[in-house]
Amino acid sequence: MFERSKSPSFFFSKKERETIINKIKHAELKTSGEIRVHVTGKKPDDLYAYAIKLFEEMGMTATQKRNGVLIVLASKLNHFTIIGDEGINNVVPQNFWQDVVESVTPHFKQNFFAQGLCIGIEQIGNKLIQYFPYEKQDVDELSNEITYS
Numbered sequence: 001m002f003e004r005s006k007s008p009s010f011f012f013s014k015k016e017r018e019t020i021i022n023k024i025k026h027a028e029l030k031t032s033g034e035i036r037v038h039v040t041g042k043k044p045d046d047l048y049a050y051a052i053k054l055f056e057e058m059g060m061t062a063t064q065k066r067n068g069v070l071i072v073l074a075s076k077l078n079h080f081t082i083i084g085d086e087g088i089n090n091v092v093p094q095n096f097w098q099d100v101v102e103s104v105t106p107h108f109k110q111n112f113f114a115q116g117l118c119i120g121i122e123q124i125g126n127k128l129i130q131y132f133p134y135e136k137q138d139v140d141e142l143s144n145e146i147t148y149s
């Protein structure tokens with residue numbers, strides 16, 4: 001059985017990483033929104049506040065439409081949060097991410113982290129279509145690679 005490391009860069013197996021990155025690529029074929037995943041080994045008291053700080057530090061605001069989405073997973077807390085940029089927040093209803101959180105959480109509770117993330121990424125892609133449809137001249141504005149801290 002795959003022994004899951006709490007160390008952020010080894011939290012996912014190689015195969016899981018590839019699956020997640022492919023999910024991101026696939027989602028970004030539906031929307032101009034840019035989705036990233038970050039795994040942190042830190043245990044911030046307020047993961048949401050930490051994720052907002054990361055959002056800035058990672059240059060997540062460097063999209064033309066300000067439609068970047070960051071999923072931060074805290075490997076030692078088995079917890080995650082989702083941050084969208086202001087271009088998204090300005091046009092979507094409040095609690096826009098709530099149903100994504102609700103579909104991912106049960107998978108996390110069963111320690112199916114990669115599976116949960118993939119479901120979340122797909123759902124984020126589908127939700128963004130309405131506001132930020134894919135455009136023919138789309139550029140991959142933010143790398144699809146997973147980052148770690």
Ligand code: CA
Nearest residue numbers: 032139140141
């Ligand atoms: Ca893009």
Ligand code: CA
Nearest residue numbers: 140142143144
């Ligand atoms: Ca991307």
